[in-house]
Amino acid sequence: MKHPPGILGSSPLRRDGLEKVTGAARYLDDLPAEGTWVGATVRSRHPHARIVSLRFDRTKAPADAVFVHAGDIDGVNGLQILDDRWPILASKEVHYVGEAVALVAAPTAEDALRAAAAVEVEYEQRPAVLDWEEAARNEPLYELALDEGRCEAILEAAANGDDGLILVEGEYFTGAQEHLYLETQAMLAEWVDGRLAVTGSMQCPYYVKNALQHVFSLGEDAVQVVGRYMGGAFGGKEDYPSLLAAHAALLARAARRPVRIVYDRHEDIVATTKRHPSHTRIRSAVKKDGTLVAARVDFDLDGGAYLGLSPVVLSRGILHATGPYRVPNVRIRGRVLRTDTPPSGAFRGFGAPQSQFAWERHMDRIGRRLGIDPLTLRRRNVLHPGDRLPTGQLMDASCGAAAALEEAARRGDFLRRWKKAEEDRRRDEPLGRGNRPVATGVGLSLAFHGAGFTGLGEHRMRSPVTVRLTAEGRLEILCAATEMGQGAVTVLPMLAADAAGLRIDDVLIHEPDTDVVPDSGPTVASRTTMVVGATAARAAHELVQRIVQWKEEQMGEAALRVEDSRLLGPGGEIGDFRELAREYLAAGQPDAVTVHNEPPPWQRFDEDSYHGSAYPTYSYQAQVIEVEVDTDTLQVRPTRAVAAAEVGKVLHEVQCRGQVEGGLLQAVGWALWEEMKRKDGQLLNDRMTTYIVPTFLDAPEMEVHLIEEPWEGPPHGAKGVGELPMDGPASAVCAAIENAVGIALDSIPATPERLLDHHIEAAQGGRR
Amino acid sequence: MNPASGLPRTVDEALLRLQERPDTVALAGCTDWMVRDRLARADAPPVIDLLAIEELHGIEEIATPPSEAKRPAGADADPTTPPPLLRIGATTTFGEIRVDRRVVEGYPILAEVASQIGSRQIQNRATLGGNLVNASPAGDSLPVLLALAAEVEIASPDGRRRIPYDAFHLGYRETALGPGELLTAVLLPPPPPHQAFRKVGTRAAVAISKVMVAMAAHSRQGRWSSMRIAAGSVAPVPMRLRAAEKVCEGAPIDVETATEAAEAAWGEVEPIDDVRSTARYRRWALSRVVRRLLLEM
Structure with missing residues (x-):
């Protein structure tokens, strides 16, 4: 044919x-209300506490309201993801602000809120783990390691100045990010003749089905799950909908009628999963010409209170930890640390944006140290067909890393602009008493993304x-x-x-x-x-x-x-x-x-040593991002983003460009504005006026160039593109700020406040 | 029609309603009110809608009362006819203010702030009077009114009175409006020749201010006069930067004056840390912006 x-x-x-x-299009919240009750959730107000007592004061609640607590769960009170220790409803202790403690349902939303207010919970507060230092002293939730070559010996040589090697060290942070899908979490459950039917907004109907079977001890035939119109997800509807489905199902059983739960925006921001915050330390040995020789990467993720999907996020994070470059000797250590905050979960990029932010900032640090421009340094180390990743995987002919790098650099006129901004900055000192109100700068980054499940996931699923x-x-x-x-x-x-x-x-x-x-x-x-x-x-x-x-x-x-x-x-x-x-x-x-599905038979991956081909193929994206920094207010305006994405084969060009543009903007938002601000475990900015995402006026002009280097597999050599554009832009934004005003930020978001703190500390000589 | 019910169509009808139930809230664009979800509360106070009252709406030039016909010292006075005042009705929207020719030409900083409030949709609903009565420390138009030496007109059953905006906003979300009183208009004196404004928000649009600076002045022979500098979001109420103003008064229009005024501004504010920004940043940005605006104005 x-x-x-x-x-x-x-x-x-x-x-x-x-x-x-x-x-x-009728989203779940658009369905007629008739015959359906409304569910509401009673949540913990403490980051860590023992539940002393839990009581539903029926006299204060609407007469027909129903109440559900952990004791009503007759199957397993655990959310089945990788383990099942995340409780459906907290029973003895709470471990994050917003954790579900009890559920109520009533005929109307107003009644449901009244019923929720009639639930009295007495807590005994416990000390909560809320910061990196304390979390790092405790047992991690999960650990992974990837070793190749003789990393430590080379780093030691570099530290002693032997073999012409130079040691470059850095430390990098990224913050949590809220998905802010337009449609909040929404689920409807109904029991008919002992059979459970659930519908709502979800990425993974079978995850929800499996989780429900686990909670209610039901057979495969007793649960039906139907995914509806979804108003965005970005990973936020991979794990959490299973919990919400269990809640709706518990209430529907108690109320003996369909129950719908639709979160309002505040509740959604407070209670659902976020992108994992990350803390990365890198020690690297490089030659004077910039050639990478060895890197030790310690990559920590804040997993929040429960394990959730964190092990697989960590896995993808460490497998992307040295970017699309040749690094012959590596020692990578990944940990998921536990804090008393909402469980971190899936978010577009899944660990790879965090580890590659650190790596790309580190590349810029190396360049600064050696006096090599960002493009030349990347050219010297970029992966080509025939090179190997730290896992030992041999890159085939479809490795388009260099092609993406060159295309973005050329189309964005990177080197000329970067050099000019360096000269302007040295001459004008824009943050001194210089009178230029705006300083411009340009940054470059390169990242890659493994397509499909990590390791042998696709082989197991077939x-x-x-x-x-x-x-x-x-x-x-x-x-x-x-x-x-x-x-x-x-x-x-x-x-x-x-x-x-x-x-x-x-x-x-x-x-x-x-x-x-x-x-x-x-x-x-x-x-x-x-x-x-x-x-x-x-x-x-x-x-x-x-x-x-x-x-x-x-x-x-x-x-x-x-x-x-x-x-x-x-x-x-x-x-x-x-x-x-x-x-x-x-x-x-x-x-x-x-x-x-028939994954490539040659794909082998050892899940103990982390060697082999973790993914059958990779897509690549480089970007040149230009910013204007207001020298009075340190507000950063991204003005232009030129991206070159090597995606194997373009199947639907409009949608493919849409993915790159959308991901780019989401990454720029993460880099500049989006920040979950917590105090004593409480989220301070649980609304759209305080959790700042970019509007169209904040978005840079975008220019997307698609490059095709088809891989050997179907369909027509196309590689995944959904997450790729999230991986690299944040580092390019920071690099552009550095180019413009000389503030070398290694943590995001690069808010004006953080830039100022960094600037003042640098001026006071507190920097290395 | 019974004035005690239905939509008030005159200021007197509205005042009557406020008298009957002193906890009545007078509403216009509702852009702040609705967000706070007050209507959904069981104990929500009664409300009246002011949007049908014609007198409260619109922009017009009115004659300056003779007693007020003097011009600020240093201005190029016209001895013959006193210049008119610009009267902006309380329910005039920012969308209307943004494009009004008299505002754009005479009070460009008011047009500018009107175009930076919320979004276009918000500007089409939100009113100048609402921004004043809501009395948020971050109310965008407020420092501009302060810099322009605006007055507000208040109606009560006893008649009308006019007070300077300086005396209107008393504390955090607290105003000089007494029970049963209604804010009816804002009056702007003749435009000062030098004006400048800067909003430092959380993003380019749909943003709440971290810092605002508005200034207006006259000049004579290369020196500043009648300098008014106002700042927002750095104190419970919009405030005059009097030390910075003092530096400018009679001083040459140059970099040294701007720098000195910026240093004075740094010293006279005590901003706070909150969910939008930090005290350190607010003070730094305020000082830098004061300097920048003085250089550019």
């Missing part, structure tokens, strides 16, 4: 676009996807992939249509309903287009092949084929595909095909 021209790269309109833009025929003769994809704005419901049918020789509107995609679709894995890890899409394409191809073979047998004719939804024979067009499909169905032929 040949590919009909025009499907790939044609950027068809998003399937969900019109209904979302017009408001026709994700199934089913494609079936509808009665009218169209194809329908059955998979658990969810649409969170990234474009899955558009790209997956594109890939299937392309593989099957059909027009795009002849391929449908079913909603992610666990009663209907197979478990094609979670919608995470930049894997949906690459893994689920490729598998859907194979299934669609296989099904159409079978139909064509059946027809050939019927007609006694060989060499039939389907192109552009037409059945063609040697003599030309025979008929229309839908007619053919209906004929095939009428003959009682099997209407569906299920195929499994």
Whole structure:
């Protein structure tokens, strides 16, 4: 079957676009309220406390309100993620402000709030672990190590000035980040004849299903989960919806009717997971020409109160800890530390933005120390095909790191601008009494992102996807992939249509309903287009092949084929595909095909030594970001961002650019403004007026260049792109600030307050 | 129509309603009120909507009462006709103020602040009177009114009175409005020739201020006169930077004066740490901005 021209790269309109833009799409909160009760959550006000007593004062609550506490859980009071120690409802102790202690439901939202106010909890406060120093003294939640070569001996030589090596050391911090998806967490649960049905906003319907089976000790057949329209997720709806689903299900059982919980914005910001804060220390040995020889990286993540997804975030973090560069000797240590704060969770990039922020800032530090410009230093060390990662993985021909670096540097005119800003700064001293109100600077960074699950995850899952025929003769994809704005419901049918020789509107995609679709894995890890899409394409191809073979047998004719939804024979067009499909169905032929993802058989990864190929392929992105720094207020305005993303193969250009632009802006927000401010464990900025995300006026002008270096695998050599753009920009922003005003910030967000503190400390000579 | 119910259409009707229930809250654009969710509370006070009162809305030039027809010292006085005042009704929106020709030409810093409040949507609802009565330390228009020597007009059952804005905002969210009184208008004296304003917010738009500086002055033979410098978000109420003003008064318009005034400003504020910023930053930015505006004004 040949590919009909025009499907790939044609950027068809998003399937969900019109209904979302017009408001026709019904999110969970838009469903009619009739017959459904409203659930509310009673939360801890302390970062660490013992629950002395818990009482529901019925006299203060609406008469029919229901109340649920940990004692009502008859299965397992634990959220099944990697372990199950995160309680569904706290029973003896609370470990973060906002932890769920009890639940209530009532016919209306007002009644539910009154009922929640009737829950009296007596606490005995305990000392809470709230900072890095104290957390680091305790037992970590999780640890990982990756060693290659003889790192320590080389670092020692460098420390002694031996072998012409120079020791460069640095310490880097990144803060927590709130997902701030437009639609807050929302879930509806209902029990019908002992069977639990849950629907809501979620990335991973089967994660929710598994978690519910665990809490309620239910069999596979007793739980149905349906993913609905989702108003954004960014990782924030990977883990948390399982907890919310359990809450809604507990209340629905107690109330004997459907119960819906929709968080308001404050509650969502306070209670749900965040991006892991990170603390990285790097000791590196380099030659005078900038060649990297060895690096020791100590990478700590703040996991919050419970383990959650932290081990896999840590894993991705350390596997990206030295960026897309040749570093022949490494010693990488990763730890997840425990604090009495909300569990950290999945967030676009999943550990890789944190470790690569540190690494890219460290590269700039090396350059500054050696007097080598940022581009030249990166050119000397960048990975090329044939080089190896610290895990020993050999980079194949699709390694586009250098291509991305060169494209961004050229398009952004990096070197000329960087040198000019360096000269201007040295001449003008913009933060002195110089009269330039604005100083401009430019920064460069390069990062990479492993596509799909880490290690052998894809091999273990071998994700199934089913494609079936509808009665009218169209194809329908059955998979658990969810649409969170990234474009899955558009790209997956594109890939299937392309593989099957059909027009795009002849391929449908079913909603992610666990009663209907197979478990094609979670919608995470930049894997949906690459893994689920490729598998859907194979299934669609296989099904159409079978139909064509059946027809050939019927007609006694060989060499039939389907192109552009037409059945063609040697003599030309025979008929229309839908007619053919209906004929095939009428003959009682099997209407569906299920195929499994086949990860590359050569991919090996040792999960003990962390050696091998952690990912089958990687995508790469370099960016040149320009900023204006107000020399009076230290406000930073990112003015221009030129990104070059090497993504293997561009399938849907508009959506691919959209991912890069959106990720870039999210990363710039993380770099400049977004900060979760806590005092004594309490979040101070739980609202959109105080948790500052960029508006369009804050966004830089963006220029995205897509580069194609297809890898050997499907679909058509495309690599994941969803998380890549989050990985590098934050460091480029800091580098640009440094270029403009000389403040070399190694922690983000680079707020004016933090820049000022750093500037004053440097002026007082407190800096190395 | 019974004035005690329904939508008040005159100031007198509104005053009557305020008299009947002194806890009544007079509302206009509601952009602050709604965010605080007061309407959802069971004990929410009664409210009246001022938007149907024509007299409260709009911008007009009015004659200066003869007793006030003197110009500040140092100004190029016109001995014949006293220049008019600009009267801005309390429920005039920032969207209207932003584009009003008389504001744009005569009081550019007021037009500028109007264009920087919240977002365009907020500017279309929010009113100048609301910003005053809400009396937030971070109210964006307030330092501008202070620098422009604005007066406010207050209606009460006993009649109308005018007080300088300096005397209106008494403390944190506290004003000189007595029970049963209504803010009806803001009056701006003739425009000073030199004006400058800077809002330092948390981001480029939809931002609450960390620091604001507004200034207005006259000049004569290369020297400053009648300098008024106001700062916002650095104290419980917008404040005059009197030490910095004193430095400028009669001083040459040059870098040295600007630098000295900036140092004076540094010394006369005691800002605080809060969720938006730090005391250290506020003081630093305030001082630098004072210097910058004096250089550019």
